[in-house]
């Protein structure tokens with residue numbers, strides 16, 4: 001491996017994936033630069049802020065009261081025909097203060113020795129043949145550009161990511177591989193308890209779902225995520241307005257969030273020569289829910305350990321870094337695949353079928369464990385309830401296999 005002066009690793013993006021990867025690599029005594037184009041890490045928030053059990057998150061960051069907006073102790077699903085499925089599940093998750101969460105993760109990277117540069121945007125990769133050798137950076141305050149060479153570059157630039165495309169790992173997402181989302185933080189909403197709510201059906205969220213996630217003291221993130229191809233020409237904000245009129249009439253709107261959220265199939269390769277992709281940039285979100293905070297942290301740890309191993313062995317080849325792809329696909333990537341197929345089937349159902357299916361799924365023993373839905377059981381239950389879905393499932397499986 002050519003010796004490169006400056007940083008061993010440059011990380012693009014200080015979201016959960018990038019900050020965690022930077023922290024772990026810096027803890028391995030490597031020189032790390034963390035680039036973030038926004039002037040302030042974590043702001044503005046583009047998230048509904050729900051995460052899984054506390055112990056899953058505490059593996060990455062110690063939690064305190066400021067980080068926890070509300071515990072989540074159960075869920076309510078409202079089917080298109082109005083049928084309600086409720087379940088108490090103490091400790092199933094919590095709603096996090098996402099701005100502070102991202103800032104704490106970035107601070108942890110800095111404490112571990114990484115250099116954080118906000119207001120600095122990656123605008124391209126430096127290459128020598130097929131090898132990525134660092135990042136071309138723009139200082140957004142001055143407008144000047146400079147090269148930042150590094151042995152390995154980490155693309156953690158989120159849903160709007162370009163870096164995995166520059167590295168040849170990914171193509172642009174199709175419109176149906178993104179939930180188009182709109183959300184308001186509502187002050188003054190009736191909340192039955194510390195439960196997260198999901199509302200299904202074409203009226204409020206065609207091809208996706210509407211949510212109510214409690215933020216404590218009569219506050220909640222109320223939003224919708226839709227498949228734009230099923231939206232009949234209406235925007236996400238129009239669907240949000242209809243849902244707010246139904247679920248939170250009179251509530252005060254205090255923070256509008258608009259954005260896309262990846263529900264795409266996982267990438268077949270997460271590493272190129274001198275480059276790895278992680279988090280939402282690497283399609284690591286759960287393709288059924290769109291949730292990706294904890295997945296990004298898990299992916300970051302796997303990427304960091306492969307990077308440290310590659311650096312200590314003196315090779316930054318795609319082959320060496322490919323250990324990260326294998327580890328991801330063996331673990332979270334495998335359940336994400338099942339979620340992907342389940343989503344393709346479930347969100348394509350008509351309202352009537354979805355309501356019928358909801359009733360059947362609610363009777364499947366063990367479908368929910370302490371972390372939420374078990375994806376393979378869901379796919380099995382969907383197919384058992386309606387054998388003709390097997391054909392759709394096979395189509396979804398074959399059509400999506402190993403896509404970029």
Ligand SMILES: Cc1cc2nc3c(=O)[nH]c(=O)nc-3n(C[C@H](O)[C@H](O)[C@H](O)COP(=O)(O)OP(=O)(O)OC[C@H]3O[C@@H](n4cnc5c(N)ncnc54)[C@H](O)[C@@H]3O)c2cc1C
Nearest residue numbers: 013015016017037047048049050122158279280291292293
């Ligand atoms: C409306 C909405 C609601 C959501 N709700 C949830 C939820 O409740 N729970 C959940 O788990 N997930 C949720 N998600 C998804 C979640 O927000 C993402 O999965 C998560 O943020 C992924 O983390 P990341 O670090 O990969 O990317 P990000 O958090 O997007 O971080 C990427 C960072 O890279 C920076 N960046 C981008 N390009 C460049 C560049 N060229 N140079 C330098 N910096 C760059 C960005 O500014 C950003 O800070 C939601 C998403 C949306 C849109």
